[in-house]
Amino acid sequence: MTDAADDDQLSRVFSALADPTRRELVARLAVEDATLTELAAPHDMSIQAVAKHLKVLEDAGLVRRTRDAQRRPARLEAEVLDLMTGWIERRRREHEARYQRLDALLDRMAEDEDDKDHDEGRRRTGEAS
Amino acid sequence: MTDAADDDQLSRVFSALADPTRRELVARLAVEDATLTELAAPHDMSIQAVAKHLKVLEDAGLVRRTRDAQRRPARLEAEVLDLMTGWIERRRREHEARYQRLDALLDRMAEDEDDKDHDEGRRRTGEAS
DNA sequence: GTGATGTTCAACCATGAGGTTGAACACGAG
């Protein structure tokens, strides 16, 4: 699982969406396909700059460009989003599980409290509030 | 709605997770809190480099560092993940909606020339190669 | 054909990101 190729694409996708301009492009393409010049119009930068952004999205697998005469409309490829949400959800689950384990630990400690305690388990800091 | 501050943090969070080392740190911290040296141990780079990564995560709001004597354990702050999943899900919904609109359009077109149908659904799955 | 439109290519520049090393600081343990 988590093989290196996926990890690589995951990096590219996260990185692609780290830029606000690119997020806007994606937002726009989620609504409708658009050509480079259409995409560039609202942005205050050169067409070539937008072309580079578009290429980043393409390399990340977020966008696919087709052909229509001299135009090359871009279309959103939404499946790769699952890669991200998949990763995120996995972490979220682990994080949840961690608190369940902590609760169990606290329960055990509460029981041991009846006994005695010399070993004092205050290593790895934590949740002292 | 989409105010600029959120957009900024969104950028930082996406950017933070764009790096495989940082994703590993987050994965590790999802399981348990850890100090800098503990986090650095498995990685083949200097402690200072890991410290920088950790700082990036901190600035993104993904990690919070507490204090325990001379140690500064890091703990995962999972809420910010919602910012990302929120953004992503919004795009996904828009993208879905787009196809519903397309389907409606195709339906209307089909009615307009309701004799010669038989063509059948090559809607979202793909295009001929 | 010529011309307009849309896209790409290439060179260049400034800044920031990811890494290094070395020194300094903070604190608890002997």
Added chain:
DNA sequence: CTCGTGTTCAACCTCATGGTTGAACATCAC
């Protein structure tokens, strides 16, 4: 107080990123 551990600060290097401009393609419309 001194030593060891853990963390941070600062200077530095390299390379990728995001932007620019200018020229070259490619393709439709006349």
